Amino acid sequence: MPLKLNIKRELTSRSDRVKSTALHPTEPWMLCSLYNGSAKVWNYETQTEIKTLEVCDVPLRTSIFVPRKNWIVTGGDDMMIRVFNYNTLERVHQFEAHSDYIRCLIAHPGNSILLSSSDDMLIKCWDWDKKWTNVQTFEGHTHYVMQIVFNPKDNNTFASASLDRTIKVWQLGSSTANFTLEGHEKGINCVDYGHAGDKPYLISGADDRLVKVWDYQNKTCIHTMEGHAFNVSAVRFHPELPVIVTGSEDGTIRLWHSGTYRLEQTLNYGLERVWYLACLPGSNHIAVGYDEGAVVLKLGREEPAMSMDLNGKIMWARHTDIQQANLKAMGDLEVRDGERLPLVVKDMGACELFAQTLSHSPNGRFVVVCGEGEYIVYTSMALRNKAYGSGQQFVWASDSSEYAVRENSTTVKLFKNFKERKSFKPDAGCDSIYAGSLLGILSSNTWLTFYEWESCEMVRRIEIDAKGVYWNESGDHVAVTTDDSYFILKYNADAVVAAKSTPDEVSEDGVESAFDVVAEIEESIRTALWVGDCFIYTNAVNRLNYYVGGEIVTIAHLDRVMYLLGYIAKDNRLYLGDKDLNIVSYSLLLSVLEYQTAVMRRDFDTADKVLPTVPREQRTRVAHFLEKQGFKEQALAVTMDTEHKFELALQLNKLEVAFQLAKESDSEAKWKQLAELSTVNFDFKLAKECLNNAQDYGGLLLLATSAGDADATMQVGTQASKSCKHNVAFTAYFVLDELDKCLDVLLDSGRIPEAAFFARTYLPSQVSRIVAMWKEQLAGTNKKAADSLADPAEYENLFPDWQDCLLAERFCGAERKSELLPAKMYGRVPANHSRDLIAESKVAEEEGKLDEIIDDSSIHIAEDTETVDVIIPSVDRSSQRDVSKSTDKTDNMMMTTLI
16 A cells, blocks of 8 residues: 655745755754855745855855754855854854865764765865864765765764765774775765664665665665656655655656655656755655755654553554553652653564554554554554554544544445444545544545444534544543634534434434534644543644633643643643653643533532542632633632632622631722722622721712711811821811811922912911911022012002901801701702802991801701701892701711802
């Protein structure tokens, strides 16, 4: 069967001829050496050019990354090697390295050594720790040395390809070649070492249009691949896949199976001749240099073939080798979140396939490996072959004895106890299959259809381009993921059963009531699993989250791409692996998940039993979950966070609970919040206490004046004055007609000019005293201005009707001494602006009643009745009015008389 390879073009860049490419090991960067003498760095994730180096005016034939030094090293037709810092783009060093064009540069993976090959037929070794000294020269080729490459299995040896039609293998420290491989009829352009397994293979491409595979231990050619129409300019063993990649001047890239040497695929992107191929260990990316630009391709999938059973046994495939690690072997070792687990790895043996996927059966007894269009089921204990067959995809049913195989794009086969039970062809074809309580089949990348395992009857067809389908253990919820979102669906099994008895309810798309949409979340999911009713997943921005009941909780921010393996309940830990087969774990308490699951199912009896097992530090998280579900009473009882508890108490109008919490924290903000809620609930006593505790004198003044409580208003004025809240104190005294106290507040706050004008308006008898204080204050800054202030005692001529004003002050003082009127009298008392106080005081004096009014009061409440008499002397008899109205003793809202 052909090897299934998903090929994605991640970048296409148009430029001058690209003579070489390189990939950065940790950044999504491709480096291109251009024939015009420049080097460019592209980000293939954002598809943008991020750096440009103008190196020289002649062709640049090679450039490489040296990540541990943050360098780009280049070589070209000016025979110079140049070193640049790729962060600052500054040139670090340059020197003349050869006497002819430089063809290739490679850096030793561990030492401070750089090798260069040239048209001068030499290979030179440079040590940058020794100021770029040429520590060794390798001679032996008789033509241009086109490419050199280190052996990944022995970094002290390297191979070279030359137009003298030979491949030579060298040892660092020896200037002569260990041996020479001959077989090409024309010059050799490229060479590479194999990475996988223990096979000692080399590959070469030459101008004879052939690609040869060599066994460098036996020093023989073991296979020749034909197919390219022109010179073969680039060859690579893919470091992660069983693929040989070759490029030619015929403009094509060819992919060959590294085990069978069968041609798998031919690619042509219309960019003319291929000049270079770059791969990277640990990555599925390939960078290709062409006449007219460069391309970055991604082959296959980076998700490792890895699986974990319910007991913590992890198996993975490294190329064709199967390995196992057991979490139990760690014993009681303390494990920290996100740290690599020190697992003991056991070799299980070799697989007959290159494993692209690997998965355990639900009970963990079997493990299936898929790849190369075939599958093999092994026993997980000893890796014994249990079953095999052809198939593009394999999924287990909930019952470990049952599974399905997608044989090709049209046929799905169902097996029971490892024997074929049924084969059927979905109407619209079959692009992918998904395991779970129902068998999911994706057709035409458009329709997701669910079938019953036993009868293969269609349950429901949904129009969606699904990328993943994940069922929970109970089979009543399923998550369907797409490229940029996921849907949580509830499966109604009873509705499906009921619909079978009434065929009219079953449409061509199945039972419409089979699924209800619970949630739609705009988030791209990478891997996922269910624990109870909690949907746990890793997303495209490397966060580990879980969804439950409409709430998304972030467990951790991951520093790299990780893939979920499973959850071990007894450890309360979630396990993940990366593409390099490193295993890490994160704490996730089962009790929390069980409690949330019980709440989602409205099983509060179970939830109450589980709650005591939830640690105190996790209960606030549980309370937030309850609040989001609408169970605020339960959230109030569960939460351990006083802030959260106070907010819940306010939402539930639990004034006593909120009062105790505010008392404990003694927070001004809390007292104000509670005062507001108490006012809304007409608990003015509590509101007053809260405002007092918050020292919110503005609020107290509003409450006192709204309630018509003169004593409380006076108390507010006194407290505000002591606390230097002068605005509130002034307002409180002014409302009470305590003009002397208002004047004192202005003086205490240093507002002497305002005090002078206030006295001029309301207390003219105090003007002289205030003016003297004003002059004293002003003299310190501007004596001339101070001298210009006039005192009415000295310059009465400047103050018209001054004596009349003093008389009116005495007259009005009597009204201020009178008992405050209830608010209901407001409409029966003449407004101040309608009165002529000077005229009224003169009439009173002329009639000889002024002293009587001052001694008594012109406004009094009769003791024998509930009648209020307001007597205002007037200029003539017709203007005198008596205002009488019954008053309610409980309504003590005062009415001010503003003078």
